[in-house]
Amino acid sequence: MYRHLIIGMFLLSPLSFQQGSMQRHVVRTHDNGGPYVVVYTVGEFHDRVKEELFYENGNLDYVGHYKRGVEHGEWVYYWENGNIKSWEYYEKGHEEGTHYDCNEKGEKIKLYHYRKGVLIKEETVSP
Numbered sequence: 001m002y003r004h005l006i007i008g009m010f011l012l013s014p015l016s017f018q019q020g021s022m023q024r025h026v027v028r029t030h031d032n033g034g035p036y037v038v039v040y041t042v043g044e045f046h047d048r049v050k051e052e053l054f055y056e057n058g059n060l061d062y063v064g065h066y067k068r069g070v071e072h073g074e075w076v077y078y079w080e081n082g083n084i085k086s087w088e089y090y091e092k093g094h095e096e097g098t099h100y101d102c103n104e105k106g107e108k109i110k111l112y113h114y115r116k117g118v119l120i121k122e123e124t125v126s127p
Contacts, residue, residue, distance in 0.1 A: 022049065030056045055080050067092070079104050095119075103127055 023046070028037040040050035048069070053061040059082050065073035070093030077085040083106030088099045094117030101110040107127030113120045 030054075032056060034058050065090075079106075091116075093117075 022040050022042050025039045025041065026035045026037070027039050028035075030036045034056065035052075035054050036056075038052040038054070039048055040052075041047055042049050048066050050063065050065050052063045055061050057080065059080060060078050061080075062075065062077040064071060064075035067073070071090035072092060073090060075088040075090065077087075079085045079102075081104060083104060084102050086099065086101045088095060089097045095112075095114035096116065097114060099112040099114065100108045101112075103109050105127070108125055109127055111121075111123045111125060113122070
C-alpha cells in the first residue's frame with residue numbers, strides 16, 4: 001500500500017507545479033517605440049511558446065508557435081497591409097500538411113504539401 005502511495009505521489013507531483021500563465025516579453029522595439037519582436041514564455045524556465053514580429057506601422061509581420069523549443073503548430077506570415085502572405089503548420093519542428101503562399105490581396109497562389117518535413121508536392125493556383 002505504501003509503495004502505491006509513493007508511486008501515485010511521484011506521478012501526480014508534476015501536476016502541482018503548474019506551468020503558470022503565459023508571459024509576454026517585448027524583446028526589441030522599433031524607433032517609434034512600438035513592439036518589433038515579442039516572445040511569449042511559460043514556466044519557471046521561461047520556455048518559449050510563441051513569437052510575434054511586427055512591422056513599424058504596428059501590423060503583425062508573423063506569428064509562430066513552439067513546443068519544447070521547436071516549431072509546433074501554426075505559423076502565419078502577413079503582408080504589411082495585413083493580408084496573409086503565407087500559412088505553415090509544423091509538428092515537432094517539421095513541416096506538415098498543406099502550406100500556402102498568397103499575393104498581396106490575400107489570395108492563394110501556391111500550395112506546398114508536406115509530410116514529416118518532406119515536400120511531397122508543389123502547385124501553383126489561380127487567384
